[in-house]
Amino acid sequence: MVDTPARGIVPSTDVVPPVWGRITNIVVERGEGSWLITTDGERYLDYSSGIGVTNTGHAHPRVAAAVAAQAAKLLHGQQNIVYHEQGLRLYQRLQGLLPGGPWGAFLANSGAEAVEAAVKLARVATHRPVIVAFRGGFHGRTAQTMALTSAKNVYRGDFEPLPGSVYFADYPYCYRAPVAVHDPTACDAACASCAGCSCDWEGRLEELLHTLVYPEHVAAFIVEPVLGEGGYVVPPVGFLPRLREIADRHGILLIADEVQTGFGRTGRFFAVEHSGVEPDILTFAKGVASGLPLSGIIAKQEILRTWRPSAHGGTYGGNVVSCAAANATIDVIEEEGLVANAAERGAQLLAGLRALKARHRTVGDARGLGLMVALEFVKPDDGDGRVPNPEMTKAVVAEALKRKLIVLTAGSHVQVMRIIPPLVTTADEVGLALRILGESLEAAGA
Numbered sequence: 001m002v003d004t005p006a007r008g009i010v011p012s013t014d015v016v017p018p019v020w021g022r023i024t025n026i027v028v029e030r031g032e033g034s035w036l037i038t039t040d041g042e043r044y045l046d047y048s049s050g051i052g053v054t055n056t057g058h059a060h061p062r063v064a065a066a067v068a069a070q071a072a073k074l075l076h077g078q079q080n081i082v083y084h085e086q087g088l089r090l091y092q093r094l095q096g097l098l099p100g101g102p103w104g105a106f107l108a109n110s111g112a113e114a115v116e117a118a119v120k121l122a123r124v125a126t127h128r129p130v131i132v133a134f135r136g137g138f139h140g141r142t143a144q145t146m147a148l149t150s151a152k153n154v155y156r157g158d159f160e161p162l163p164g165s166v167y168f169a170d171y172p173y174c175y176r177a178p179v180a181v182h183d184p185t186a187c188d189a190a191c192a193s194c195a196g197c198s199c200d201w202e203g204r205l206e207e208l209l210h211t212l213v214y215p216e217h218v219a220a221f222i223v224e225p226v227l228g229e230g231g232y233v234v235p236p237v238g239f240l241p242r243l244r245e246i247a248d249r250h251g252i253l254l255i256a257d258e259v260q261t262g263f264g265r266t267g268r269f270f271a272v273e274h275s276g277v278e279p280d281i282l283t284f285a286k287g288v289a290s291g292l293p294l295s296g297i298i299a300k301q302e303i304l305r306t307w308r309p310s311a312h313g314g315t316y317g318g319n320v321v322s323c324a325a326a327n328a329t330i331d332v333i334e335e336e337g338l339v340a341n342a343a344e345r346g347a348q349l350l351a352g353l354r355a356l357k358a359r360h361r362t363v364g365d366a367r368g369l370g371l372m373v374a375l376e377f378v379k380p381d382d383g384d385g386r387v388p389n390p391e392m393t394k395a396v397v398a399e400a401l402k403r404k405l406i407v408l409t410a411g412s413h414v415q416v417m418r419i420i421p422p423l424v425t426t427a428d429e430v431g432l433a434l435r436i437l438g439e440s441l442e443a444a445g446a
C-alpha cells in the first residue's frame with residue numbers, strides 16, 4: 001500500500017520527478033494579476049506568466065467566474081459525441097480573429113498537439129511528405145514535434161530515432177549573423193534584393209531546396225514569427241513576406257507556430273499581423289485560455305476540409321471548461337485593451353532594457369516585440385565579443401529571483417534572459433521590474 005501523508009500536511013517537493021527541470025523552488029498558493037503569492041505569504045512579480053500563458057494575469061476574476069460557472073454545469077462533452085455552446089462560440093470566434101481567410105479551426109489540448117495537427121493537415125492537404133522547420137525553433141515534446149525542434153539538444157537528444165522527412169533552414173538571427181551583428185532593419189533594407197545581406201537565410205533555404213529535397217516534395221514550412229525557446233529572436237520585417245513568396249512559388253503551405261506569440265503577446269493579436277502575412281495554418285495554445293489546457297489550429301477552410309471525418313481528433317480536445325475559459329479570455333483581451341497594453345508596456349520595458357544594455361558590457365543585445373522581450377548575455381572579451389555567456393544569464397536570473405522577480409532563460413546556449421509579463425501588467429510594475437533587473441545586473445557583475 002502506498003504510504004500517503006496525513007491530510008493537511010503538504011508532501012515534500014521530492015515527490016516531483018527531476019525531469020521537471022526547476023526554475024524556482026517556491027510553493028505557490030494563489031495568484032492575482034501579475035503576482036504569485038506563496039504559502040508563506042511572499043509576493044513574487046511573475047514575469048514568466050507560466051511560460052507565456054497567463055496573458056490576462058493570474059486568476060482573472062472574469063475567467064475564473066466563467067470556469068466555475070461552466071464546471072458546475074458540465075466538465076466534459078466529448079467533441080465526437082456532442083456539441084456544446086462554449087465550443088460552438090469559440091469555433092465561431094476563432095474564424096474571425098485573424099485577417100483574411102475564410103478561416104476554420106480545430107481544437108486540441110497542448111501546443112505540441114496543435115503542431116501535430118498542423119503537420120498532419122499539411123501532409124493530407126498537399127499529398128507531400130516533407131516539412132521544413134527553422135533552426136533554433138521549438139515546437140514541442142511529442143515525437144513529431146521533437147523532430148521539428150532544434151532550439152537545444154536536451155529537447156531531443158535522448159530520443160532518437162525521431163520521425164524523418166524533416167529538414168532545417170536558417171532563421172534570420174541578425175545578432176548572430178556570421179559576418180557581423182546588425183540591426184534587423186538594416187537587414188531588411190539589404191534583403192530587398194538580398195545582396196550583401198549577412199543573414200542570407202534565403203540563399204541557404206534555396207540551397208536546401210537544391211541539394212537535399214525537391215521543393216515539390218515539401219508540404220509546409222513551419223516557422224515561429226518570433227523565435228521563442230530559441231532566444232526571443234525578432235526577425236527582419238521582410239522575412240515572413242519573402243518566405244510566403246517562396247512558399248507560394250513552390251505550392252508549399254506556410255504554418256505559423258503562434259503557440260508562444262499569439263493572443264496579444266507581441267502587441268498584435270497574432271504576430272503574423274506585424275508583417276501582414278497570411279499563413280495557411282496557424283497554431284495556438286498558451287495564452288488562449290489563461291491557464292486551462294487548450295490549443296488548436298486556425299486554417300484556411302478549403303485546407304481544413306481535406307481532412308476526412310475521424311482522420312484526426314482526441315478525447316479531450318476542445319474541453320468545455322477550457323472553451324469557457326477561452327471565451328472569457330478573448331472577452332478580457334478585447335474589452336480591457338490588452339493588445340494595446342502589450343505594445344505600450346513592451347515599448348516601455350524594451351526602452352529600459354536598452355538603457356541597461358548601455359551600462360553593462362556582458363549584455364550583447366536587448367530585443368523584443370510587444371511583451372516578449374529579452375537580454376542576450378555574452379563574454380565581451382572572448383572571440384568576436386559574441387561568445388554566449390550562460391553563467392551570467394543564470395546569475396542575473398537568480399539575482400532577480402532573490403529580489404522576487406521571476407524571469408526565464410532561453411537560447412540554445414542558455415545565453416538569453418527572457419521576460420514574459422502578463423498583458424495586464426502596469427507601468428508601475430514594469431518600472432519595478434526594471435529597477436530589480438538593474439540591481440540584479442549590478443549584483444551579478446554584468
Ligand SMILES: Cc1ncc(COP(=O)(O)O)c(C=O)c1O
Nearest residue numbers: 110111112138139140228259260
Ligand atoms: C512556439 C511553440 N510551439 C509549441 C510549443 C509546445 O507547447 P506545449 O508545451 O503546450 O506542448 C511551445 C512551448 O513552449 C512553443 O513555444
